[in-house]
Amino acid sequence: MTRVTGNIGVAINGVLHIKPSAPFVGVEGRYKAYPVAEGLVDIELAPTPKGIYYLVDFQPEGSFNNPTPQERWSIPPQAEISLDSLRFPRSRQPCLS
Numbered sequence: 001m002t003r004v005t006g007n008i009g010v011a012i013n014g015v016l017h018i019k020p021s022a023p024f025v026g027v028e029g030r031y032k033a034y035p036v037a038e039g040l041v042d043i044e045l046a047p048t049p050k051g052i053y054y055l056v057d058f059q060p061e062g063s064f065n066n067p068t069p070q071e072r073w074s075i076p077p078q079a080e081i082s083l084d085s086l087r088f089p090r091s092r093q094p095c096l097s
Contacts (some may be wrong), residue, residue, distance in 0.1 A: 001044040007085025011039040014060040017067035018045070021053050031067050034051040059080050 016034040023029035027046050034043045036058065045054065055069035073086040 002078055003042070003044050003080040004073075004075070004083060004086065005042050005080065006040075008036060008039045008041060008058060008068065008083070009024055012060055013037055014058055014063070016041065016043070017057045017059065018043075018073075019067075021072070022053060024049050029060055041083050045073075045075050048073075048075045067086050 001051040014036045016036055017031045017060070019031040020027050020029060020035060024046075034041070048054065052073045052074040056071040056073055057069050059065060059067070071087060075081070
């Protein structure tokens with residue numbers, strides 16, 4: 001498992017709804033809810049196989065909307081990764097030259 005830690009950018013309570021783009025060994029293909037407190041994320045996810053990623057949706061506390069994926073996360077096989085690294089991979093950051 002890989003520990004994912006960080007801040008969603010807003011100090012708000014809510015839930016991350018996360019599911020894989022396709023089921024894989026040890027991970028079902030349905031949404032699971034992970035709590036977010038004051039914008040802080042500290043969860044564990046199984047590393048994703050090549051070509052598979054997690055579909056992620058954040059909903060504020062009290063929201064009853066169906067999850068609509070807003071982000072895609074590829075989880076590497078390592079002990080820990082920052083939320084910013086998942087949300088803004090180096091390959092997609094703008095060039096500042």
